[in-house]
Structures are given as C-alpha cells and as structure tokens.
Amino acid sequence: MFDRVSALLYRRRVAALWVSTVVLVLAGIGGLGVEHRLVHGGFSDPDAPSSRAGRLVSEHFPAAGDDLVLLVRGTGSVDSPAMTSLGTALTRRAAQTPGVRAATSYWTAGRAPSMRSRDGAVGLISLSLSGDEDARAKTAERLVPEIRRHAEGQTVMAAGPAQVQSEVGKQTAHDLLLAEAISTPITLVLLLLVFGSAVAAALPLVIALLSILVSRAVLNALAGAVSISVYSMNSTTALGLGLAIDYSLFILARFREELRDGATVREALRPTVRTAGRTVAFSALTVALSLTGLLVFPQFFLRSFAYGGIAVVLSAAAGAVFVLPALLAVLGHRVNRYDVFARLRGPARRAAFRTTGPAADPADGRWYRFATAVMCRPALYGGAVVVLLAVLASPFTRVSAGLFDDRSLPADSQVHRATQLLRDRFDASVLRTVPVVVEGMGRDRARDLDRYARSVSAVPGVRQVTATTGTYADGRRIQDPGPANAALADADSSLLSVVSSAEPDSPAGTDLVGRLRKVTPPGGAEPPARVSVGGQAAEVRDSTSAIARATPAAIGIVVGASLVLLFLFTGSVLMPVKALALNTLSLSATFGAMVFVFQEGHLSFLVGSPLHTGTLDATIPILTFCVAFGLSMDYEVFLLSRIRERYLDTGDNTESVAFGLQHTGRIITAAAVIVAVVLFVFAVSGVTLLKLLGVGLALAVVLDATLVRAVLVPSFMRLAGRANWWAPRPLRRLHDRIGLRESAADSGSESAGHAGAQPRDAALDRLPPD
Template sequence: MSTDAPPGGTVLSTLARAATRRPLTVILFWVLFLLLGFGLGTGVFGRLSDNVAEVPGTESEAAARYLDRVDPAGESITAVVEGVAVADPGLRAQVEWAVTQVRTIAGVAAVPDPYATPGLTAEDGRALIIPVTLDGGLDDEAEEKAVDAAAARIQRIDAPEVHVSGGPLLGTQIGERAQADVRNAELISLPVVLALLLVVFGGLRAAALPLVIAASGIAGAFLALFAFSEVTDISVYAIQVTTMLGLGLAVDYALLMLVRFREERRDTEDVALAVHRTVTAAGRTVLFSGLTVAVSLTGLLVFPSTFLRSMGLAVAAVVVVDMLAAVTLLPALLARFGGRIAPAKVRPEGEEGRVFARLARFSARNRVAVLAAVVPALLVLALPVAGMRINLGDAQQLPSNTEARRLYDTVGAHFPAGTGVSPVIVVLKPGTSASTVDRIHALSPRAVSRDLPDGTTVVELPPAGSVDGKAATDLVERVRNLRGDEPVQVTGTAARLVDFRAMLADRAPWAAVTVLAGIFALLFAFTGSVLLPLRTIATTLLSLGAALGAVVWVFQDGHLAGLLGAEGLGSLSLTAPPLIVAIAFGLAMDYELFILARMREARQLTDDDREAVVTGLRRSGRVVTCAALLLAVVFGAFMTGGFSPILQIGLGLTLAVLVDATVVRMLLVPATMAVLGRRAWWAPAALRRAHERFGLREEQPTAVPRATTSV
C-alpha cells in the first residue's frame, strides 16, 4: 500500500494485517475479554437502581439530599397481608408478634401497629399493610441487612398472600428479574438467530461466527455497565437495553463482514487476501456504522440526568465493543478458519438481488408517486407523537408475577384509591413564615407534618390519583407558586417528574443539534456529499416518527396492547422516548451506510448514478433485510420479559428497524436518489477538496502476505 494512503485505509489495513498474521493472539485477547465480561461484568446485577428520575442540580434533588443529611428517618419498605379475615385471632397474634420482632432489628426506626393505626387495615377486613421505616444515614451494608431481616420475618406470617417490596427492596427484586429476563431472552433469541443464519449462509461454520461476535457484545455490555456502576447509578432497564443492542448490532456487523468475505472468496483462493479485502471494504462500513450509532447516543450526554448519561455512555461503549470485535476478532477467526467457509455462490448475470433491483428501478421510475404515497403514510403513523405524555409510572408497569406488582394489585383491590401513593414532600427550612406553612397545609386535607431536629418542618401532601398523575404534578406547581421567596423546597416522586420533564424540554433541542451535526459530519466523511446526509436524516426521521407514533398508540392509548401482554397506561415511561429516539436513529444509519457503501462502489466503477442506485440495492438489499430480521428477533425476545418500559423500547426499536429497512431504504432511498440525480453526490469545491484529502476511504490492496494459519 502506498505511503500516502488515506488514514482510514491505513488503520483498516493495519487491523487486517494483524488479523491475518497473528490470528491466535487476537483470538486469545478476546477470549480473555469474554472471561472478564462474563465474570467480573455480571457483578452489575447486584448494583442496579430503580430510580431513573433524579436530575442533579434540580430543586427536587437538592431537597432530597438535604433531607438525607438532616432527617433521622430513612427509607421504608411495605408489606401487605391478604387472604383471610385480618381480625382472625391467630393471624392477629402472628402479625403483632412479627411487628414486635421487626422493631428489634438493628437499623429499623419504626413499625406501626396496623391494627391500631388508621388506614392500615382494609375496610373489607381482608388485608392489612405493614410499613417499615429504616433509620436514616445507614450505609449500604447495614441497610441491606435490615431490609432482608425485616422482609424475612414478615414473610413468615402464615397467610395465603404475603408480599413485601418498596424502597431498597424494590431495586433488588427488579434486578433479579432483569437478570432472569436477560437469560431467558438469550435462550430464546440465540437459537432462532442461529437458525436464521444457517438459512442465510447454508453452513454451520459461517452461521456460528456472528454468535461469537454477539457473545463479545454481551460481555462488553456487562463490563461497560459494571465499570459505570463504580461511579454512577445504573438503571435496572440498562441491562436489557444494552444487552439487546449489543447482541443485535454484533450480529448485524458480523453478517455484513461475512457476506463480503464470501463474495471476496469467489475471486481469490487466498484466505488472507480475502480477509484483507473484507476488512478494508466492509470494515470501513462497520467502522462508520459504529461511529454513527455512538454519535447518535452522544445526544443523551447533553442531558444532566444521571440515568440518560449513564445509558448513553454504556450503550455507546457496547457499540464500540461490537465494532472492534467485527473488525478484529472476526477477521482473526476468518484468517484461522475461513478456508473452510464456502464462497458465495456464483449466480447468473442479473440473478443476484433481482427483487431488490426491481424495487429500486420501480421506485426510481415512479419517484413522484412513491414519495406521494410513502411520505404521507409515515407522517400519519407519526401523528400520535403529538399527544405523547411521559410519566414515571408505578408498579403497574411491572409483570403481574413480580412481588412489587402483586403488592400493588393487592393494595388496589382492598384499599381506597391513592393508598400507598408517594406524597409530595415539602421542606420548610427555618425562617419560613407561619402563613406560608398554613397555606401549604391547606393544599391537602390529608397533610401530615413533622419537625426535624434542626428546626426544619417536613409537610407530606398525599395527592389524589397516581404518583405521577396531573393532580400530583399540579400540586407540586401550586406549592412552588405560592412559596414566594420563602426557604421552601419541594421533592418527592411527583416533583422529580416535574423537574425531569422540564430538563427534557430545555435540553432536547441542544441534544438534537449535537446529534444531527455529528451525523452530518460522519456521513459527509463517508460520502463526500452534503446533500446525501440531509436526505438521509430526513428519511430517517420519517421512520423514527412512525415507530414512536405506533408506540404511543399501543402503550399510551391502549390499542392492541393486550397482544403484547401489556395494557394502556395513559402515558409512556419517561425512559422510553429518549432511548428509542437515540438508539433507533443510530440503527437506521446502519442500513443507510450498508446501502450507500455499495452505491458508492458501483458509482466509482461505472460513473452511472442511476445504475449505481440499482446496483447498490441489488448488492446490499439481502444483507439489510436479513440484518433487520435478526434485530427484530433479538428485540422480540427481550420483549418476553413483561416490563412495560422494555416492551415500549423493544417495540419502538423493532418497528423503527423494520420500517427503515423496508419502506424507507427500499422505496424512499431510490426514489429520493432519482429525484436528486447526480446532485446527490454534490459538495462545494472547498469541501470536496477537503474530503479528497482527509476523507476516510478504502483502497484495494495489491498484495498481502499469506498467513500460515489461514487454512
């Protein structure tokens, strides 16, 4: 290779040489990485948090931290006993003895007598609630011991139904369920993916290699989350999201590389040369694809939310691991075992990709009709987004067989609406006027206040309805409006939701600008055009809007939700929309790059713009379709767990991928390319010169040393 090769070619050529000359060394490195990921990385399951609404710097977060310092009362867990008459002497004796025993546990601050405390015994006499308040200031180990001991003692009460959850126990229970869901999803998806890959490649060796890369992606997911858990909270939803994406993208990238390798093997019997050509051609696409997905996720870093930032960093790290595995581990495996993989079949002229070529020609000839039909249809599907609402959600989002959901359902069946709903917490610091205190008390007839040792007064205002309903958020706003300049702060679940929504509204435009600018720069570096990035972004936004609209229609409005084992909740989980937008946008870029890479190659060979579009779809359509199908299988497997936020994210990503890989890439892309014609590849002269000098592009190698381990 010449010494003036572009940087991208040099890097990829170096990776290709390393893979073909020292494949066993590369493989050994990745084996050690896998052991580390599945060993140390799985420790993240014990560190998961169910609190995703905290936003550093907001009023609700500042007030919560203040209370952590001055309030002697800590977190609490809740138990509910159901199934027999609570007045039964035998049950009453057991409950009273359990309450007495729990009060003696180190770290437990208070346990009220449910029989003597109003509101803790159901009016129908068939259930009772036992709240357990912990001491404030406990370290993690002491808190865990107190919670486990209290829960174990209460669960020994002999009743048909005894459920304990809430507080720190909820995070543990959801973490255990998340681990089980990930395991089940892998057991479901991997065999199905393997079967589909066998159909695609017709041989076990080629079909098994993407699963090796997928294992690397999963190990990378665990390891990235474990690393981030050392410095920040990791959401319980991060496990499913990062694992599903790590698995899906790994299969995507491996599929692209293997298809290209088998094509190169038709032209040469030299395995090392075929590997080198695969890395410098398809590897370039994988490199840009990984970068575009990672850049799409940088938008999450603009938000101050700990949850969104940690998700963005963790998922981006997983994408980078998948990308590196595809351009290092897979070439090493091909150099070592690729000689046993059959080359792609030689098909008669015009047979390969015939269906996709016909679609491309049809869309190009009827470009106005295609645009007039597809664009309005996608816009109609996106209409529900205009009415989208986001909320924190409650235990109703959890699967019906989880402990927290059972407790929620039991309380809902036996107690008045609003029982157990987290109150709006008002912190009135010393110096607050008596008139302000009185006005805050008057906001709720069930207001309860208590004084803290430093002179602070805490007023709890139970809201009507759900914890994140309009009544609760309106109550937060009313307190903030009437306090004036008084030293009063509002916290609690509803206040965190209000602050989270405000944060999204404030930072979303900046996140969009960051992502779009980054994507534009990468696509320009890939294509040398300024119009193609704009066209790509516009068509991607159409598929993304349609997918998000469908999620709103199903999970918020309740249409067809039962088919997915869910129910209409009147809103989406606040975790779902930002993650769907960030991840789906990046995934859509995957398929765009797969197609553009082939179009660019054909255009450089023939200088025929229209035929380059047809050839590009002919040669990439099968890969894009198979990749989308495999991703849909992976996302579908993770939707079997039953967590509503994961169902929302899974459905959104599945629809975004399928719509983008079919309607957008097979119809809109050739139609818009036909409209633009030669102008599609246009750039101003100055930018064209910059791209020619600095742009990342591959070069075909003239020779490469034969690896002794290639066969």
C-alpha cells in the same frame, strides 16, 4: 490503513486468533459478578427539588417515610388482641432490622384510620429505609422474607418503591435469561437460512460472544466508579448480539462475494477489510457517537445505556474488523462448508452459494429490479411511504409522560397486587400524599406555618393538609393539632402532608405540584423560607423537565456527529441531511406506535397485554431516539458505501442506487430481521419498561430496513440525481484533505473489473461548479 490491516491479519492469522482467545478468556473473567454490582433506580434527577424533598423527609421525618409498606392480613379484624399483638411485634422486629430508619404501623401509631383497610381486615406497617434507591431495594429484599417468617401464618404483602425496585431486579434477571434462551436458537436458524453454511452461520455468534463478554467486563470495571443500572445488562446483551451479527454479516457477505468472483483467500480478504471493514468501523463510530447523547442526562439510568452501549458497539466492531478476518483467513473456502439446507434448495438456489465462478449480473437480482421499479415512479412510491409514516407518527402528539411504578410489573406480581389493594381498600391519602418540607422560617413560626398551610389547602386539587399546627381543607383549619402532629416539625424544618385528589402520575397530579410550588413561602424571614415539594408526582414533573432541558443537547450531539461523519464518508452535503430527515420520519412513526399500544392500550395483546396507565415512561423516547438513530445510521452507511463505490466507478446515479441496493438489500434485510427478533423477544419480559424498549427498537429497525432503505432512499436519490453528491467547493476541498477516500491504487484494482470505468474521482469532478 485497512490494506495494511488485512495483510497483517492474513500473515499473522494464527497469532491474531490466539490473542483473541486470550482477550475472550480475560473478558469472561473480568465480567464475573457484574450482575451483583448493578444498582436499582436512576430514573430521577438527583439535583431536582423532589429529590431534595425526599432526602429531607428521610433525614428529618423518618416516621413519615413510606419506602416499604407491609400489608398484614389476619383471619379476623386487625383490632383483635391476636392481631394487635402480632402487628406490634412485627413492627418492632422491622424497626430493629439494619437499614430501617423508622417503623410505624396501625398498631403503634394510635390506630390511624388511614392505616387500616375499610373492611378492617388489613393493617399497614410503614417503613423508612436508609441509603439510596439501591440500598433501600436490597434492604427490602432481606426484610420482607424475614417478616413473613415471623408472621405466625398470617399473610404479609409488600408495596412501596423499595419493593418495586427489588422485584424489578429479580424480574429483569429472569427476563434476560428467558430472552437469551428464546433468541439464540432463533438467531442461529436465521443465520443458517441466510448463509446456508453452518460454519458461516456460527462466525457471527462468535463475534457476538466476544463483544458481550468484553462489554460485561467494561461495565464491571465502571461499576466501581459510577452507578450502572440493572437494565443496562439487558440492553448490552441485545445490542451486542444484534450489532455483532450486523457487522459480521457485512464482512462475511463481502468476503464470499469476492470468493465467488474467483479471488483467492488472500485476494478476497484485502477488499473485504478495505471496503466492508472500513464501513463497519465507520458505522460503529457513528452508533457510538449517537449513544454519547445519553451522557448529558442527569439520570444514571440513561447514562448506563451509554456506558454499556458504547462498549458493546466498539467491541463488536473490533471483533468484526480484526477477529473475523483472521478467522476467514484460516477457514478460507471452508467458510461455506456444511450447507444444512442444501437438499431443501433447488439447483438455482444452491448456485447462489458457490464460492467460485463469475458473479451473476446484478441487473438480474430482485433488489436491483425492485429499486429500478421504485425509481421509475419515485414521487408516487416515496410519497405513499411518507404519508404512511406520518399516519403512524400521529399518536405521538398525544403522548403523556410518566415514570415506572408497580404497574410496570405483571398484573400477578406480588408488589402490584399489594399496591392495588392499597388503591382499592385504603384511604386515598396512603398513595396520594405529597410531602412539602419548609426550611428556614422566621421567629413567628407557628403563625407563618398556619397561614401557609391554609394557603396550600386552598390550592385546587388539594384535598387536605396536615401540619404541626393542625389539619386544613379549603383554606381553613378543620382540626386542632393532636399528639401525632408534633412529629411533623423539628428544630430546622416543618413537614406538611398534602393529600392530592388526583393520581400521582396523572397530568392532574403533576399540575398540582406546579401550583404548590407557586404558593408564596411562609413568613417574612430573610432569606425567605425554602419550600421543597416531593412525592411521586413531583418526581415525574422534575424528571420530565430534566429530560426536556437536556434533550436539545443530546439531539445536537447525535445529529451533529452524524452529519459530520456522513459528510466525511460521502463528501456530500445533501446525503447527510437526507439521512437525518428519513431517520426522523421513521423514528416519529415508532414513537407514535409506542403511544398507540403502550400508553393507550390498543392492540396491546400483540405484546403480551401489559398494564397501561395512560402514560409513557419519560425516559424511553429519548433512549429509543439515541439507540435507534445509531442503528438507522448503521444501515445507511452500509447502503451508501456500496452506492458510492459504484458511483465513483460509473458516474451513473440511478444505476448506482440499484446496484447498491442489490448488493446490500439482502444483507440489510437479514441483519434487520435478526436484530428485530433479538429485540422483540423482550416483549416476553414481565417489566413493561423492557417490553416497551425492545418492541420500540425492533419496530424502528424494521421500518428503517424496509420502508426507508428499500423505498424512500431510492426515491429520494432518484429525484435528487447528481445533486446527491454535490458539495460547495470549500467543503469539497476539505473532504479531499480529511475525508474517507480510496487511494489510486485501490481504485485501480477495483475498477479493473468494470469495462470502461471512470477513475474513482472523475464522477465527482463532473458535477456542476457551485
């Protein structure tokens, strides 16, 4: 099939480029405005008890909502006549804003002490907003500037989940532009260093542009049917640039290698598309299937990365397999023109970029010699790397899951400074309230609720409980109900406002949620009353539980697809298992480093000193696993393709490994460096979530392309010997029927260049019977 593709692309190269141009233009048009269709949030399970509690509070008790909190600071006391008049006016104006369900404040709610700072300088306006997370964030984006304009010169700061989402959206858009501005020139310089030729260096960027525009158009189309997270744009851009360069490097390297061996342009294009093109297509399929593991999670934040990632992977592969060969067919030997570093290189280095003449002996290459040295002492080198990766992975045993909040933004962001003011100068109940909604109580509602509130207040970690029947602490009622308590009940349900003694995102805070859910529901009604516990701590607990439930399925999809595809690619049982083990080892080291730096704060200055909360966002490890596993398999397929190609010619396992590393080591290293730069640039992001994801993926790529590909793979394959290529006879017959195999004609054409080469399948046939 790939031979026919290469022949067609050569004959119709101009037409193929015109079609590609039309696709590029249509994709650019189709992606217009996609930024405005992406939505905030998506970190919570919409079917979780905490999500139900949030909806009930919003519908039945809007006065208790705190989606947006405004802190109003005047020149004097909040109890002064001027501040009382201003605070009341601002509260009324906020209540009349579209999208606001209810507005209460220190000045309109009986001057509650919890809504006044301890020094009396700041008063609160608490707003309940309608709609989903995205709608609430957009309401906050409109409302906060409006309130500030009418604040009569007084300071108004904004906190709350809606404001956090609003500022995160602005920050991510800014960070995306900054990352592109930094990574694009660096990438171009690296490509020039790799290829020397300005023409060759520009080609991967063309494919990257095509893949990014196509994926933007796909996201824009999907946004009309499903929720797509604002974060997906950043990941799509980074993956599009990285993978397009990966695939283009592999195609370009093989094409230039064939030209150096004396082939014509047409002759060079055929093995390039048949071998490198097929490997790219197979690799892209592996990465795309790895990303499908994200679709099993209920949080649309994770699913969004699958939508954008799959689109950009497939478009990058299509560009590399179909568009790039057409460009090469048109350019021919001119692909090596404009060697901008020619004067900086000596004669020996310039010779490496020749397009004609015999190829150099692989045994003279540095990667060949390095692989040979490693395989002389495989247990020593491999064992040392395994120990190093195990040490790097050890901090992951201390991981503590959380969800992102205001501290995911820079320390100088307005919403973080406002929230920190709430932590420092207000009563703990402002940020540590756990809403508990009770539905369906019996006829003795007041008595049952009183008993239930007493039981809840006796739970360890509960500081105070406020219900319609009064205020409770330590299992007893400490205050009779007042006028404000009446708002905590309606005809169908009652709200208990539980003040925790622990931070919401701490392990103690999430443990408290578990204890609250175990308290016996009130009354003896049939069916019994239904209790829903909400708040930030409950969201953390429910989200981590949802991720834990879906993770086995996601891992099963990723691992199962990778094992099957690698078997079809290699015909071996051991090679897919080896790839799985080595990828798991390198990813574990990556997770350990993420905990060490981002959760515990060690060496955080290397990544911009983000605020650390003692937790790691629960979504990032599984997201990193799916994306990084796919990228790791990317390099695995590139390396194994050349090793297997050589082994089928010679039957020499050790020499084939050294040959494969010699022919892919430089390209894999260059591709990994470029991808790592593109991802690591997100360390400049002001959003810790993006910083964590970018740095984590960059580290995974670097570990995989260096320690794993350069040391562990040669060590393992040397120790396994010919068993690397073994498979039981039934699976071998299955691979003969459906596996990826070169035709006899193909093998003959490629084997001709090797003196005394064996037929393509003879090497496998010599393996011992099972």
